[in-house]
Amino acid sequence: MIKRSIFSNRFLPYILILPQILVTATFFYWPALQGLMQSMMLSDPFGLHNRFVWFDNFIQLFRDPLYLQSVATTLIFSASTAFVSISTGLFLATLANRALKAKAVIRTFLIWPYAVAPAISGVLWLFLLHPSYGVVSLAIKRWFGTDWNPVLNGTDALLMVIMASAWKQISYNFVFFMAGLQAIPHSLIEAAAMDGASPFRRFWAIIIPMLSPTLFFVTVMNIIFAFFETFGVIHTVTQGGPGGATNILVYKVYQDGFIGLNLGSSAAQSIVLMSLIIFITVMQFKYVERRVQYTG
Amino acid sequence: MKSRNLILFIVLAMVVVFTAGEVLAERIEIHWWHAMRSARGEVCNTMIKAFNDSQDKYTVIGTNKGNYDETVNAGVAAIRAKKQPHILQSFEVGTQTMMLSGAVYPVYELMADAGYNVNWKDYLQPVLSYYMDANGNLVSMPFNSSTPVMYYNVDLFKKAGLAPLDKSTPVTWDELGGMLDKIVKSGTPGGMVTAWQSWTQIENYSAIHNIPFASKSNGYEGLDCELLINNDKVVNHITRLKSWMKDGRFFYGGQKYQGPKAEFIAQNAAVYIDSISGIAKIQKAVKDFTWDVAPLPVESWMKEPQNSIIGGASNWVLKGHSKEEYAGVAAFLEFLANNDMQIYWHKETGYFPITLTAYKALKDQGYYKEFPYQEVGIKQMTRRDPTTISRGLRLGYFIQIRNIINEELELVWNDTKSPQEALDNAVKRSNELLRTFEKTYQ
Numbered sequence: 001m002i003k004r005s006i007f008s009n010r011f012l013p014y015i016l017i018l019p020q021i022l023v024t025a026t027f028f029y030w031p032a033l034q035g036l037m038q039s040m041m042l043s044d045p046f047g048l049h050n051r052f053v054w055f056d057n058f059i060q061l062f063r064d065p066l067y068l069q070s071v072a073t074t075l076i077f078s079a080s081t082a083f084v085s086i087s088t089g090l091f092l093a094t095l096a097n098r099a100l101k102a103k104a105v106i107r108t109f110l111i112w113p114y115a116v117a118p119a120i121s122g123v124l125w126l127f128l129l130h131p132s133y134g135v136v137s138l139a140i141k142r143w144f145g146t147d148w149n150p151v152l153n154g155t156d157a158l159l160m161v162i163m164a165s166a167w168k169q170i171s172y173n174f175v176f177f178m179a180g181l182q183a184i185p186h187s188l189i190e191a192a193a194m195d196g197a198s199p200f201r202r203f204w205a206i207i208i209p210m211l212s213p214t215l216f217f218v219t220v221m222n223i224i225f226a227f228f229e230t231f232g233v234i235h236t237v238t239q240g241g242p243g244g245a246t247n248i249l250v251y252k253v254y255q256d257g258f259i260g261l262n263l264g265s266s267a268a269q270s271i272v273l274m275s276l277i278i279f280i281t282v283m284q285f286k287y288v289e290r291r292v293q294y295t296g
Numbered sequence: 297m298k299s300r301n302l303i304l305f306i307v308l309a310m311v312v313v314f315t316a317g318e319v320l321a322e323r324i325e326i327h328w329w330h331a332m333r334s335a336r337g338e339v340c341n342t343m344i345k346a347f348n349d350s351q352d353k354y355t356v357i358g359t360n361k362g363n364y365d366e367t368v369n370a371g372v373a374a375i376r377a378k379k380q381p382h383i384l385q386s387f388e389v390g391t392q393t394m395m396l397s398g399a400v401y402p403v404y405e406l407m408a409d410a411g412y413n414v415n416w417k418d419y420l421q422p423v424l425s426y427y428m429d430a431n432g433n434l435v436s437m438p439f440n441s442s443t444p445v446m447y448y449n450v451d452l453f454k455k456a457g458l459a460p461l462d463k464s465t466p467v468t469w470d471e472l473g474g475m476l477d478k479i480v481k482s483g484t485p486g487g488m489v490t491a492w493q494s495w496t497q498i499e500n501y502s503a504i505h506n507i508p509f510a511s512k513s514n515g516y517e518g519l520d521c522e523l524l525i526n527n528d529k530v531v532n533h534i535t536r537l538k539s540w541m542k543d544g545r546f547f548y549g550g551q552k553y554q555g556p557k558a559e560f561i562a563q564n565a566a567v568y569i570d571s572i573s574g575i576a577k578i579q580k581a582v583k584d585f586t587w588d589v590a591p592l593p594v595e596s597w598m599k600e601p602q603n604s605i606i607g608g609a610s611n612w613v614l615k616g617h618s619k620e621e622y623a624g625v626a627a628f629l630e631f632l633a634n635n636d637m638q639i640y641w642h643k644e645t646g647y648f649p650i651t652l653t654a655y656k657a658l659k660d661q662g663y664y665k666e667f668p669y670q671e672v673g674i675k676q677m678t679r680r681d682p683t684t685i686s687r688g689l690r691l692g693y694f695i696q697i698r699n700i701i702n703e704e705l706e707l708v709w710n711d712t713k714s715p716q717e718a719l720d721n722a723v724k725r726s727n728e729l730l731r732t733f734e735k736t737y738q
Binding site: 042043044045046047048049051053060064066132133151152153154239241242243244255256258259260261262264265 | 702710728
């Protein structure tokens, strides 16, 4: 049943939504339009030389093999970060939901990392994993004999930033999963148990479907987090290196635009990034949300 | 009655405050946005205060706008909003962008218009040449200038049976290779690390050996320049460093300075190439070994090595202010270049004194007898007059070009590419950027 409110005055509803439209237009549409304009221009940072070049900036971007590599890196990085943080968050939430003693204390501890800023989290992980002074990396070298070197090896570096970004996000996911789990009626699970369903079966057949709205929300949020907010981790830990192995799109936008003062290219990259994230989110809503079961 | 008294008091107080404001406002305010923080920022504040106390016409107000990138961006935003400061500090890689901006009042014009007859011959020429236009006119005022040198761990050298290095005659790269071999064999984990690899191993390597970095005199003579760093000599140098990685004589400590410097401080490396401006930090951080500074190595075929080039930043005077204010700007720039200020600046920060007179005064004071390592950089940079190749680099999108060089070098260090492939690719990618830059200003 969809509820509708009927306004007798034709203009009243528009006046009521005007403030919201103004805010959105000023802070979202206006900058986005500016970005679109800038992306079709070659200009010096001071705005004194401007040249309209149509889609040259975009063409140049897609002709650059490194840009395409950066797109691929971003997709791998975001998918892995989201996967690691969601699965670990869910795992921990399921365990913490069952823990009987010290439940509150355990939960509080698990939520703490979320209070750490991404940049700090990056530095902490660097301290653990740096090839020369990292405790963990020294242990890896001694016990496994593998040559772990995120300063030089691109794969190692990517792994390190994925871990640093996911670690922090685990807490965020944990909070939502915890709330979601508590909303599942115990009677359902107990009934299934009495029917002889194994714990795994109960998890798969009852908890996951009941949790699907949370799971969906968390996935969207995590992908967006991995695309944008991981900037701090990359900036403090690898600066996009080594050899561009961790140069995700949002970092490249910053490097080319803010540091390199190449505004045209940077704006074009922002537009591409924006389109990509819109596309991913629309796809999620279109195809994934169908399987989500909203109750109540 | 009481409230009337109160009103009277407030009115009186307001009159006093506003007239006092009027009196103070007679001093013309000069705004200087800089990127000097913490200890260096304090040094700047002291110099500003000295200037403000030395006369009663102008008040310089220095504002730290963050690091170099942030300061330049603050300047960009201010110029776009027409609220620019009088003086903006910008780093050396942004020189081309600033020069072409059209927002700059060239320093040589400013000083002449304000009636100062500056003896530019008295300045360190390799510093000035970095900020001159193709006709030899100074566009921005050099402020903090440094150059790369070679730090080494004297104790580890001794352990390997090596004598300390000379402070004015550079060792050759082949000799250094032999020394590093002994050092690694004597049990030190690694031989050499380098900070800012593009600046030290390619830009300065090219200048010292008089190899063009880019065509058109390194970009001084035209925006249609192209990078030339994929020449045999540079490729050979990178190939040599790569071959040193096999036996630990060289290893990669990461971009920028934090990584490699930590390796040197932790004695994982005996040799560390970085800017002279790192001296103060090394002094503070190193407690358990003796270190010293030597000039950068040269090739054995280079009998008369050229000057090394600078890094650092300069002060740009921005357009759009009144003549009276520019008189104050000129006075302040003149003041910063005087002997006392330059000596103070050099002693506190390690950056070069900018004039020969200040350098000579420091020598006469016996400063370099006490701190001989402070002189290595100056000697290396002034050992020859700069040629059109060693005077500096003038490239558009230079920051991104440095990024490209960094990336490609990292791909050499991790075995993804051969030195020739990497440098060819760096040239190709940089040239595309240079063409875009050229198009912007057509």
